[in-house]
Amino acid sequence: MVDARQIEAEIYERLSRVIDPELGRSVTDLGMIAAIQAVPSDQSDAYDVTVRVELTVEGCPLSETITNQINGxxxxxxxxxxxxxxxxxSMSRDKLADLVAGLKAERKQNPFTKPGVKTRIFAIASGKGGVGKSSVTANLAATFAALGYDTAAIDADIYGFSLPRLFGVRTQPTNLNGMLMPVTAWGVKLISIGMFAGADRAILWRGPRLQRSLEQFLSDVWWGEPDVLLLDLAPGTGDMAISVAQALPNAELVVVTTPQPSASDIAVRSGLVALQVPMKVRGVVENMSFYEHKGERLEIFGAGGGRRVSDQLTEALGYEVPLMAQLPLLPEVRETGEDGRPAVLAEDGSLADTPLARSFRELALDLMDAGSHKA
Ligand SMILES: Nc1ncnc2c1ncn2[C@@H]1O[C@H](COP(=O)(O)OP(=O)(O)O)[C@@H](O)[C@H]1O
Ligand SMILES: [Mg+2]
Incomplete structure (x- = not known):
């Protein structure tokens, strides 16, 4: 299952939490990790890991602290x-000069942590991929926009981005002196790594800088102050959700699952991240719940997954994590999605008069109605 590249990526992620005591920034941010290499060990089934560290100044007492932490x-x-x-x-003179200049330059701020900001932030998570997380994000965002909310969405699934396709976006964000303008499609302000090409993409992709990419999307994109911000998280149960909680303390997690046990078990785990970080799990969405055929509801992927995730998270977290929606399996979700229009929308961009659109409308209004999100 694991391969060397993934291990290198995960080690990089761990190292991003090693903070240089003097500069107060992580060793990865500071460019101190020059290389990571994992090769299968011939002694055991573990991997031999080599990390090349470039210190700002070699031989000072602090350098030992840092190398010990990296080692640990x-x-x-x-x-x-x-x-x-x-x-x-130690770093080359030029690299050090660049580092210092970068630190001195004023940092642009993530606007969503300003006191009093009104934006509601929903991070859409799932344990497994393929359960429809991106489809739910896209349709939910389109619904919010059609209902008149100023809506933004970030494709935080850096390696598996899909929002540009689902919204039919083929243009690049405009770059105004280093400030990027999101691309608006179907009324939603969007940003995705899929909108960048060549060198720009390489900068965002470089190393497994997932957390940095999220921070860049938050601070380098001109968002204004939307009513709603949705994040399409990468599948999985950990690091990205932690990054989101750090960067966006007001974010609420929405867990997407299908009805089947294999998806719901791992969906529960993706919600349990809320035990580690102060993030509220707002609710559960069950996707592909049934297929309607001649008036009959066929349970193609079984039944009960959404309920189970809701019950288990409610018990583990000690507050109500409701099952907020059960969405049908519907060929249009895939078909219109592939054509670049979220299925909840009619061709003129208004909310379609369909059961699917009504389900999403209810979900959107429910999410906004929750009252205070600082429960
Ligand atoms: N409710 C649905 N009905 C039919 N197809 C769906 C539905 N939800 C998602 N899909 C399809 O399933 C596939 C996976 O969905 P996607 O949103 O990309 O999942 P994820 O982001 O969780 O990996 C896509 O082809 C999508 O069009
Ligand atoms: Mg996806």
């Missing part, structure tokens, strides 16, 4: 052999 972060990683190889050198 790598050694604690389950797939790594217990004694990682840490090769320490």
């Amino acid at each position: 972060a790598v050694a604690s990683y389950p797939h790594a052999a217990l004694t990682p190889h840490i090769e320490v050198s």
